[in-house]
Amino acid sequence: MKNKNHFLPLLIDMNDKNIVIFGSGSVGERKVNLFSAYAPVTVVSRSFSDTFFELERKNNVTLIKADAGKLTDADINDIIKEAFLVIPATNDRTINERIVNLSKLYGILTNEVDAIGDVTVPAVIKRGGLTISISTTGSSPAFSRFTRQQVEKIITPEFADMIKIQDEMRTYLKNEVPDQRDRKDILWDILESEEVWAALKESYEKGFKIAQDIVRKKISEKVR
Numbered sequence: 001m002k003n004k005n006h007f008l009p010l011l012i013d014m015n016d017k018n019i020v021i022f023g024s025g026s027v028g029e030r031k032v033n034l035f036s037a038y039a040p041v042t043v044v045s046r047s048f049s050d051t052f053f054e055l056e057r058k059n060n061v062t063l064i065k066a067d068a069g070k071l072t073d074a075d076i077n078d079i080i081k082e083a084f085l086v087i088p089a090t091n092d093r094t095i096n097e098r099i100v101n102l103s104k105l106y107g108i109l110t111n112e113v114d115a116i117g118d119v120t121v122p123a124v125i126k127r128g129g130l131t132i133s134i135s136t137t138g139s140s141p142a143f144s145r146f147t148r149q150q151v152e153k154i155i156t157p158e159f160a161d162m163i164k165i166q167d168e169m170r171t172y173l174k175n176e177v178p179d180q181r182d183r184k185d186i187l188w189d190i191l192e193s194e195e196v197w198a199a200l201k202e203s204y205e206k207g208f209k210i211a212q213d214i215v216r217k218k219i220s221e222k223v224r
Contacts (some may be wrong), residue, residue, distance in 0.1 A: 007120060007137050014038035020080050022068045022099055023050050023089035027113050031087050034121065036061050044068055044079060046092075069095050076102050085119060087111045123148040129167070130162025158207075160198040165190065165204075165211045176219055186218045 004161065018034045019029050024045035032052070035041050041050060043142040044064045055061045064079065068090055071079075076099060080086050082173050086103040088096035093114050101119065110117040121132035121145040134147045166187060173183040190196055190211045200207035 006089060007135075009133055009135070011131065014084075016083035017129070018042065018082050019085050020044070021087045021089055023091070024052055025089065025091060027089075028089040030068070031089060031111075031121075032061060035085075039084070042079065042083075044071075060192060068092075068099065073102060077106070081106055083108050084162070085109045087109060087113075112136040125152055125155055127155055127157065128165075129163040130155070130159055159196060159198045161190070161204045164196070164209055166195070166198065168208075169211060169215055173215065177222065182222060184224050186215055189218065190214055 010091045014035075015038075017039045019039050019041045021031050021035075021041060021043045022045070024043060024047065028043065028045065029049070029051055032041050032043055032055060040062070042062045042064060044066055045052075046065065046067045048063055048065070052061070052063060056063050066075075068076070068088075069092060080099075080103055083103075083106075086099060086108050087114055088110065090096055096112065096114055102111060103110050106179040109119050111119045111121060113144070116138050120135055121139055122135035123141075125132040125134070125148055132151060133171060134144050134151065136144050170183070170187060173186060177183045177186065193210070193214060196207050196210050199210050
């Protein structure tokens with residue numbers, strides 16, 4: 001049995017990394033909705049709902065109509081051999097296990113619905129440039145969702161705007177303030193400014209202007 005403590009959270013560039021999902025039930029639908037926003041997805045199933053056809057039209061989703069239980073090993077290998085991640089999500093555990101075993105022969109990562117695979121999919125919060133992932137490593141998906149809901153109350157949309165301000169000011173300060181420690185102090189002054197945070201609730205432009213004023217004042221003080 002895999003040690004849950006050995007799972008390390010990572011952010012991976014999914015551009016052009018192929019995902020293959022077997023099954024078009026509720027689990028398969030959730031997976032294709034998630035992954036198709038980041039990577040090309042192939043879904044293999046005996047039948048597809050209108051949701052899948054709509055995803056095929058809108059996103060980089062390819063549908064293969066086939067019964068995974070009747071496919072030969074060679075057929076499955078042809079489908080998965082270029083995959084970065086395989087997700088066996090059929091309603092037949094034996095078929096899922098077979099797909100996992102064939103994937104391992106190619107060294108392909110798997111996300112399993114019946115067991116802990118190589119990859120677990122966390123609950124995700126995105127606020128612009130900020131990404132937060134939450135996982136119990138399969139112990140309690142409900143608790144992951146609950147935790148996400150609690151964190152979302154704290155990580156408000158203003159966090160995305162603050163990241164934009166930090167990025168722009170950091171770039172500007174690299175040209176204006178030679179000392180890295182001074183740049184860090186100025187950026188922290190912006191982060192800890194209640195005035196900036198309050199302004200961001202009204203608009204990004206207002207928050208940005210106040211942040212600019214803080215930067216100008218700090219640079220002026222350094223020059224004197």
